Amino acid sequence: MKRPTIADIADRAGVSRSAVSFALNDQPGVSEETRQRVLAVAAELGWRPHSAARALRGGRAGAIGLALQRPARLLGAEPFTMELISGLESELSARSCGLNLQVVEDTEAEIATYRRWWAEHRVDGVIVLNLRDADPRVGVLEDLHLPAVVIGGPAGTGSLPSIWSQDAAGMTDVVEYLAALGHRRLAHVAGDPDMRHIVDRTTALHEVCRLRGLPEPVTVRADYSDEDSAQATRRLLASPDRPTAIIYHTDLTAVTGLEVALEMGLSVPDELSLVAFNDSRLCRLVNPKLTALAHDIPGRGAQAARMLFAAIDGGPGADSQPAEPYRLLPRGSTGKYRTR
Amino acid sequence: MKRPTIADIADRAGVSRSAVSFALNDQPGVSEETRQRVLAVAAELGWRPHSAARALRGGRAGAIGLALQRPARLLGAEPFTMELISGLESELSARSCGLNLQVVEDTEAEIATYRRWWAEHRVDGVIVLNLRDADPRVGVLEDLHLPAVVIGGPAGTGSLPSIWSQDAAGMTDVVEYLAALGHRRLAHVAGDPDMRHIVDRTTALHEVCRLRGLPEPVTVRADYSDEDSAQATRRLLASPDRPTAIIYHTDLTAVTGLEVALEMGLSVPDELSLVAFNDSRLCRLVNPKLTALAHDIPGRGAQAARMLFAAIDGGPGADSQPAEPYRLLPRGSTGKYRTR
């Protein structure tokens, strides 16, 4: 089976290749009658533009890139990524734009991927995840003039448009909620403290605690692995003045934390309250169900895609904007602290 | 910043564009000295081949396609996909080949995507997931001569190479294990009964039960949604002669089932044993941990990628082959049946 080209259509329709091109691209220069004839022939032959030829001609690559920076063993556990992708897709498919995925080991590899994508004309723009402090990716993308939308920020994104979750506000909500339940000794299990959103949340946490006159909250670091996040919770709970509420920065670590707490014989929420950032089905699968901060991740993906298109087109609409705020969903894992 | 082209290198190195091309592609026709000079200049300019130009010239698109057929709201919950992708990537990046992702609503849309990818020269081959009975995708891909590797089978893949999990063997292991624990009334919660692997497992289940003299196992259908799989388990457990062991075809439905069972006041595993196909972190997050059939999904992804490359190159190594068999991992959710 041979893919039809514009020349095939031209032959069949009895016109020149230019005329076909004009007709197919809604360009002036052909009569309405010819245009219809050409379109009919094209449909009949099942013609579709050769993406490489289009791209070569100086047009778009017709795809955007998403580099996922995570160790292979953790991919999959986190629902976030797939939800984001599904949101991106909803916009991409409407513009019949492809999505190029690449799993990378670290920031250096991610940057190399951007350079390669740029040099090979593989993508028209990229979505950047997990912004860090002084993130080197920003400068590289600016230098390359590769359109990009950062999910995270708004600080530290340079000239790149970003869509930022309102992390400080989310954290504030949580603390107010926990304080209202009578909690005073708070802790949180944080991932990489370089991450912009972790920084924002941590700052807010300390700030609100100070304002409310609560003791200084405790921070424990943990990567996203099973063992590490379990260990983090275990350390917190083994402490003599253990916290009465723990905030987790991902659903995954929270669920792990819950298991550890139950294992250690603590009653949740009577003796310990748990809250997770990033609601997902995971939070509803465990018992008690986890109180979580939810936000519409597919929606954010779609918004990011729209912004990226705007940035690629160079038109308006590519300004940084906040994402919809977090919604606090109280569930069974939080309650008043009661000694038994 | 302008992307350098072969002409730029030719100018700088003082040779013709052809010579540059030969040098860069390890083609004979240039002296070793010239080759080195050209390579040096290319490296200096940071040259990379323009993927579109290569593809247009009749070469490869330099990417493979993966169409994910699932409703947006379920994407993300299943760890399977991302693990598979990470496995694919490990091979792809070694051959600096891209991965094109597309989320589609149904089989029809998936087929349309294949046709589009083919017509637009976007991918060199595709990975096909979730083979069904009389799957229409197979014929389409054969007609298009689009290289493809099916994950699933081995029956019903036509001329397409496949990599098939040994579902019947896995199911047999489970039943033997449960029978050894004294279980007699078995049930399973199955997804779409069209799916090839579900069919294979179901057939094996009935077969082994027959051989062992166990009563006919009960089948309950459930899609992958929260509510549906919960409802399925609830129905099973409400029955007067309820099963003493339930087998789930995904980790996700199993976890949901466990929650339902505990909610209904059943003790697991004393009154009910649960087994999940597809081990994942989910299975270890719940309490009791779920007995599961594990297999190396990233490994399978890598294997699929290698086979696809073989199919694309038209060389050997593109024959169907079994995946590594399932490993049964007994955990807390299975045990002898004890009435209390």
Add this chain to the structure above:
DNA sequence: GTCGGCGATGGTGGGGCGCTTCACGGCCGT
């Protein structure tokens, strides 16, 4: 009333995007 000029309309030809590759042509050594 006729005719030349002119703009609008509908269509063709061809170049070029960056890369590969085939046909050829100097220039050695034997």
Add this chain to the structure above:
DNA sequence: ACGGCCGTGAAGCGCCCCACCATCGCCGAC
């Protein structure tokens, strides 16, 4: 003189679009 070895020129992949051209209707000048 002839066969390797190096290297060049040019064509062409499919598409887009600029430069052109033919035709025709219109209008004002004669």
